[in-house]
Amino acid sequence: MSGNRRENFYIVITTFNRQDYLAQLFDSIAALDPAPDGVVVVDNASTDGTAAVIDKAAAQLAALGTPIPLVVHRLAENAGGAGGFSAGVDRALAEGAQWLWLMDDDVTTVPGAIAAFGPWMDKYDAMVGRRYNSAGQPFFWQHNFSDFLGFPLPVPGDVFKNSNEFATNVGCFEGMLLHADAVAEVGLPDPRFFLNWDDAIYGWLISLQRPVIYVNAFVLQKTREQRTIDLGIRHLNDSSDLSRFYMMRNRGLVAQYLRAKGKYNPAGFALGTALTAGKELLRLAAVEKTLRGSGKLLKGWRESRRIMADAAWQPMPPLDRTR
Structure with a gap:
């Protein structure tokens, strides 16, 4: 080395x-x-x-x-x-x-x-x-x-x-x-x-x-x-209510980064959000054998809308290499 x-x-x-x-x-x-x-x-x-x-x-x-x-x-x-x-x-x-x-x-x-x-x-x-x-x-x-x-x-x-x-x-x-x-x-x-x-x-x-x-x-x-299941094209592991909330809440941050880089497509992003929610519901039903926790997904999605509406939001800045 x-x-x-x-x-x-x-x-x-x-x-x-x-x-x-x-x-x-x-x-x-x-x-x-x-x-x-x-x-x-x-x-x-x-x-x-x-x-x-x-x-x-x-x-x-x-x-x-x-x-x-x-x-x-x-x-x-x-x-x-x-x-x-x-x-x-x-x-x-x-x-x-x-x-x-x-x-x-x-x-x-x-x-x-x-x-x-x-x-x-x-x-x-x-x-x-x-x-x-x-x-x-x-x-x-x-x-x-x-x-x-x-x-x-x-x-x-x-x-x-x-x-x-x-x-x-x-x-x-x-x-x-x-x-x-x-x-x-x-x-x-x-x-x-x-x-x-x-x-x-x-x-x-x-x-x-x-x-x-x-x-x-x-x-x-x-x-x-x-706990995990093999879907052939990927694995799904068990999760937590905290993780479920942030999985949906952080869609707002993902949208903001896409916007910052000129990559945001409203229709495509809405479909991606639906896929995210569907994946998490499948995780609940197939891996954790319950639907308890689905309310956290809805709560997180509502919070994501607030983040997406923040007109003052800015991405993380590059680092100053002279510091």
């Missing part, structure tokens, strides 16, 4: 009340070979034993043959995944990060993951590696964002049949690797999303400026088990 394009590789983690999963993630980071140059963990105002887990991990990483610095960024209140990654990316850049590998707290890293990214790090500034699910099976993640619908469409089939890279235009903060140049151009992840759509739109924004690549290298494994 030598050369200018391989320096200052940081892992950025957002965590909230998952101390046991977080401990497993830190154990896997300690086993990475090669190791990262640093780790930034954003504690989203956890109320369990997360602080103690982080303190133990800091000592563990500092005691390695080549110590790995652990930077802790604690938030005063829970800002959601979107707010956590926004703060984490900002802090990692302040620490001098050139590469930022973003991940949730309920995954573990594959020991050779950083080297596995190597073949693409000289060519691209934004990439997503492959993941295993909690059972050790490949997790389906291959989408393209439709500007017309404002909705990510799954791409069926083996996207790596003829190549080890697949051009996409969405992101996933569960394993997305970003170069500081890509971040500077589009700005920090938007904390206003709180939960859902933040990574998809962030990847889309980057794709308008430079390639975003899904690479044929397994780099993470999910540790949290979820």
Whole structure:
């Protein structure tokens, strides 16, 4: 991992009340070979034993043959995944990060993951590696964002049949690797999303400026088990009422970003919103075996209309590289 394009590789983690999963993630980071140059963990105002887990991990990483610095960024209140990654990316850049590998707290890293990214790090500034699910099976993640619908469409089939890279235009903060140049151009992840759509739109924004690549290298494994069904063209996992609310509420933010980039089509977006609601209703009925929670979808949709009506809304600004 030598050369200018391989320096200052940081892992950025957002965590909230998952101390046991977080401990497993830190154990896997300690086993990475090669190791990262640093780790930034954003504690989203956890109320369990997360602080103690982080303190133990800091000592563990500092005691390695080549110590790995652990930077802790604690938030005063829970800002959601979107707010956590926004703060984490900002802090990692302040620490001098050139590469930022973003991940949730309920995954573990594959020991050779950083080297596995190597073949693409000289060519691209934004990439997503492959993941295993909690059972050790490949997790389906291959989408393209439709500007017309404002909705990510799954791409069926083996996207790596003829190549080890697949051009996409969405992101996933569960394993997305970003170069500081890509971040500077589009700005920090938007904390206003709180939960859902933040990574998809962030990847889309980057794709308008430079390639975003899904690479044929397994780099993470999910540790949290979820109920799921296989629809053939994609998987559907279980969810929560909070997630359902933000899935629909954040359609307003998606619309605003489409408008900001001159890509908004009212009829297409309305269809995409209907598809979003239909997907969430299917998730409730088929995965969670209930329709309780559908009211959260309606509440979120109403809130999305308020966001869409905000004439003063502005996207996140590019970063000032001179700061």
